[in-house]
Amino acid sequence: MRVAVVGGGIGGLSAALQLLKAGLDAHVYEQAPRITEIGAGIQISPNASRLLHRLGLGPAMDAVGVRPLAVHQRRWDNGRTLQRAPVGREVEAIFGAPYYHFHRADLATLLADALPPERLHLGHKLLDLARKGERVTACFENGATAEADLLVGADGIHSRVRHLLFGPEKPRFTGCVAWRGLVPAERIKHLGIEVASHNWMGPDGHVVHYWVAGGRMMNVVCVVEHGDWTKESWTDRGEVADVLARYEGWHPTVRALIGAFPETFVWALHDRAELPRWSDRRVTLLGDACHPMLPMMAQGAAQSIEDGAALASLLKAMPGDIPSALARYEAVRKPRATKLQQASAANRKRFHLPDGPEQQKRDEAMAASGDRSIANIGWLYAHDAAVV
Template identity: 80%
Template structure:
């Protein structure tokens, strides 16, 4: 039986482990933190990822923890005028065969971890080195432990140690964008009457996204603005609510009301990265943010990491455990799609932040005329089945 070590116990690593285990492989997950958890707030699980999680038997857990939005509602920054309102809910589920969920990151990590047999999850294992000899990969950990496997998957995030070992230090590019996030208890914003949808307010040099998470107990809010001075990429740095509010002077009262309701806010700088030339070396490969980090403007970061794990399990099965052949196929299948989404996310950064003027008017007219979220336009993303391995 092929033995697989997964470095990283976040969304991508845990989902990959479940897909690989379901396919019959011997999988062990090594997470550097002393407990399973996820910083951050909300994420969007579109049908391309939801169908994969449902196959893992997680539908009931997702229904309990998540929220099913009825639409994507894109609006103008100052007067709240609708630029486009595209259906989600039943329409998307009927068209693509799987629901659309909004979920708190922590809830998703917990339900993934609960589905994994506890003996396969090893906490407080910080990877320090990886070596491949004689058709085996050996991982060394800071606590003195080591693990041997036929394949090692680096699912260790945007600051991946595995990627650093394989390909050297990277050079992230600061986009100039800074984001504030807040998780607002429902009772603080109940009076605003916010529909169960994904809301995107587009304005000059910034945009604001918000939606319900935690089974409707919280409103997840992310405010992105250009020309920020903050350069730290960490998600855990505390920010100041008054600074966030000042950036959105003149914006619609609902936007300002959401920011004013923040119990606290965290601030981070958005960095972009060039696509890697390749993801694999010998019997070592990368997954999720470790190989294709993307700006959050397509809401696909977590979904694409879930897709990675499903495809990896499918190609390993098809190649009957021939690891080098499977990794070549995995990369050939996944890299073009992930790169397309990296590029689309970067393009949305510009599109969402247009100043009022001719380009903004052209964008708004295009949204009203056909819409980038129509079923026909979004089908390439939502209809994809990464578990087919073809």
């Protein structure tokens, strides 16, 4: 079975590796001239890292990733701990796989390096699809075509494959604006920041930061409500002074991190209406192309990796019936992805509560049981997407 994967991001590359392991003839078609990832930090929890380890990528992941000790959620002004949940050795022992922080480009590069070179086709921007009988033909801007038994759209939040299948869609601006910065370790050495995922929660905003690139850099993301920036692009430069102004009065550590930004990029957070279906005959979608989610559960990339594992397992088990395999793929993946989309949207509200009774109830609940405790997060981390 020949499978064409459109999109050479983390979801597309990991899907191709899992399809190859399942014995399928998988090829990746990426529009960029080289493999790269826009953005900076990415979190890969055990539900996804176990799938990558099965591909033999553990040593490469350990070489460039960071294994955090905990998730530390704190109050915006005085730094009081609201919740500190382990994600280090204890999580690995219970769930059988580690938790990682990566620079996105590092993870994309190690996935691309694991793919046989002849199966990665760069400079292939999808224009159109032609379907005839049991074959799908992808037509690219460079004049090339690729014929396959199945085409997988792993081409992200602005998916061309989704557009061709289901028509144009209109993103919905959430009202949130985010800035990101990547800070060299030497600039903030004096702050003594723990190797953990830190989340500072305050009125109308939060800040997340964690070490990436083997501990050489700190990834920082600042999200606020009621922003006036509406462009959904990760490459628009912002002003560090604007970020500092929005976080006036926040804890000195937060302000020191922002002040250490060499540069910052700004983008507006959008969401999309839930798709009624992901597949049409012998074409299907994966990752952000079919279930984009806000970043407040740190599960966007992890869920795309899960998608690839489930799809590969089903195609291996049902090689003669692609439409049925795709129906099953959607049936097993859509409820979980939807649950995480909803959890991410709920966290946006919880993270940004103004000081008052509702915020106090949130803080008490976090102290009592903690949404990131082993007991409460097990449904997420223990899941094995390859078992379908």
